[in-house]
Amino acid sequence: MRNVEVSDNDLIVSFIKGDESGLKVLIDRHQRKIFTSIMLLVKDRDMAEDIFQETFIKVINTLRSGNYQEEGKFLPWVLRIAHNMVIDQFRRGKRMPMVRDTDEYSVMDSIKLTDENIEDQIVTSQIHDMVRKLVDFLPDDQREVVILRHYADMSFKDIAEQTGVSINTSLGRMRYALINMRKLIKEKQLVLVR
Amino acid sequence: MDSNITNEKLILYIYNETDLLDSVLIQKEIDENPEVECEFENIKASLKLLDSALTRPSMESVNKIMRFAAQSLS
Numbered sequence: 001m002r003n004v005e006v007s008d009n010d011l012i013v014s015f016i017k018g019d020e021s022g023l024k025v026l027i028d029r030h031q032r033k034i035f036t037s038i039m040l041l042v043k044d045r046d047m048a049e050d051i052f053q054e055t056f057i058k059v060i061n062t063l064r065s066g067n068y069q070e071e072g073k074f075l076p077w078v079l080r081i082a083h084n085m086v087i088d089q090f091r092r093g094k095r096m097p098m099v100r101d102t103d104e105y106s107v108m109d110s111i112k113l114t115d116e117n118i119e120d121q122i123v124t125s126q127i128h129d130m131v132r133k134l135v136d137f138l139p140d141d142q143r144e145v146v147i148l149r150h151y152a153d154m155s156f157k158d159i160a161e162q163t164g165v166s167i168n169t170s171l172g173r174m175r176y177a178l179i180n181m182r183k184l185i186k187e188k189q190l191v192l193v194r
Numbered sequence: 195m196d197s198n199i200t201n202e203k204l205i206l207y208i209y210n211e212t213d214l215l216d217s218v219l220i221q222k223e224i225d226e227n228p229e230v231e232c233e234f235e236n237i238k239a240s241l242k243l244l245d246s247a248l249t250r251p252s253m254e255s256v257n258k259i260m261r262f263a264a265q266s267l268s
Contacts (some may be wrong), residue, residue, distance in 0.1 A: 016265075023263050027256055034252040045223075052251045055260040064266050096214055131247040149245045171202040178240040 008017065008074040030075050037079055037151040039134050040143065041086045055082040059132055079152035080162070098150070134181050142177035145170050197230050199223045204234050206242060 006014075014022035016115065034055070039048040058081050062068050068077075136145055144163065148154045149170075156174075162165045196243055206212050207220045223230045 018267050019228045020260065020263050020267060024260060027259065029254065031249040032250050036248045039249060040247070049251055053255050053258055057262055060259070060263050060266050128246045128249065131243055132249075134246060135244070146244065148239065149209065152249075156206065156209075157211075168202070171205060175201050175207055176239060180237070180239055181243070 012063060012068065012074065012165070016066070016068075028072065031076065033075065033151045033153065034078055034082060037147045040132065040147050040151070041083070042089070043136060047089070050080060051085045054085055058085075067095065076152060076154045077146070079154065083162075084153075114149050134184055137184055138177050138180055139167075142173045142180065145173040146148065146177045149174060197223055197227050199227075199230050200238065201233060204230070204237055208234075208238060 008026060011022040011026050014185050015026070031052075035048060038055070039045065039062050042048050042051065055078060059078055135146060138146065141163075145159060148159045148162070149156065154162070156159075156167050156170045156176045163170065203212070203216070203220060204224075207217060222266070224234050248264060
């Protein structure tokens with residue numbers, strides 16, 4: 001089954017009919033956006049791994065029970081589940097950990113381009129780490145819009161509905177997030193190009 | 195920026211959330227107004243940077259999910 005040719009909806013139907021590979025392709029296709037969104041919200045790799053698993057358990061249960069009604073919008077639907085899981089986690093009293101300079105990420109992070117040499121992989125990994133920290137530095141409302149729009153592929157209209165603000169406010173937050181990121185890069189004199 | 199095209203509109207345009215008429219007007223402004231073009235490129239560069247933060251879950255997490263899926267199907 002080739003990722004590029006099969007729609008999310010066809011993969012869902014195939015999984016519901018009993019073909020596990022449909023789910024595997026969906027995970028392969030969307031795992032980076034989903035996991036990065038969770039990671040940026042909880043700022044802790046272990047907690048993000050747990051929430052990622054719990055999210056997909058809920059996805060599987062919903063699909064298997066025949067209650068999935070979000071045709072064509074699989075990624076935003078999964079992200080909404082993940083987002084709610086993060087909020088639940090927070091409500092259960094598990095504090096969101098602060099990002100530490102010593103945070104380490106899985107070796108898998110740097111294996112995305114197999115033709116890169118070790119030096120390139122290290123640079124890629126460092127850039128990727130710095131960008132995550134830049135996003136962490138943003139005020140909560142701006143970080144939320146960045147995550148929901150850029151990683152979760154939600155439209156500004158959907159973000160506005162989910163967060164209870166107007167579209168203009170969501171757009172304004174995105175605009176300020178980008179301005180703040182550029183300001184931070186300048187202030188910290190970060191070099192983020194290869 | 196000496197233009198009616200705000201940064202918010204440019205952001206909507208980059209994310210393909212403008213209608214056809216707005217898209218044509220915005221692209222025309224980008225082509226003809228160097229200030230708008232510069233802002234457009236800055237926003238695009240910042241958004242591209244965000245892609246560098248993408249990361250994957252561990253294989254262990256994916257395997258656990260697939261084991262759960264197999265059980266749910268059996």
